[in-house]
Amino acid sequence: MKFLLEADLDKLAKWMRFLGQDVLVLKGAINKRSIVEHTDRVFITTSRKWEKHLRDWRVNYLILPRDDWKVQLCLILKHFQIKPKLLLNRCPHCNAELELISKEDVKSAIPPMVYQFGYHFTRCAECKSIFWKGTHLPKMKRTLKSVLKRC
């Protein structure tokens, strides 16, 4: 399952990518051209006014309530039966897959504390952002737990 989200769902997109989902985000307003070029994706929106068009264009879609991103993420996990597991295998900024790298490779690009305590270093093949597991991981797990309580 692959997804296309409307532009203002970017926080939701980031969290779906943390869970390993393939998620593109529309740049700018909803328009026919940018949606029909991605009919292989489920379009996620909070706007009811496009529903008739989406049906006409034969696009798979899901309309979410205009709510907190945690409620929206919870609805998506349930609707598509996605496992709530932090896979962290996709760039939260640009959706590209992350490649495993050694921390020696990025020593000069990361703070000393990260070098000392970070582990499982990855780099985005597209935007070259560097990620690692470390002290922020328990916080992410707690956030995900709080999301699951919102279902």
Ligand SMILES: [Zn+2]
């Ligand atoms: Zn990236």
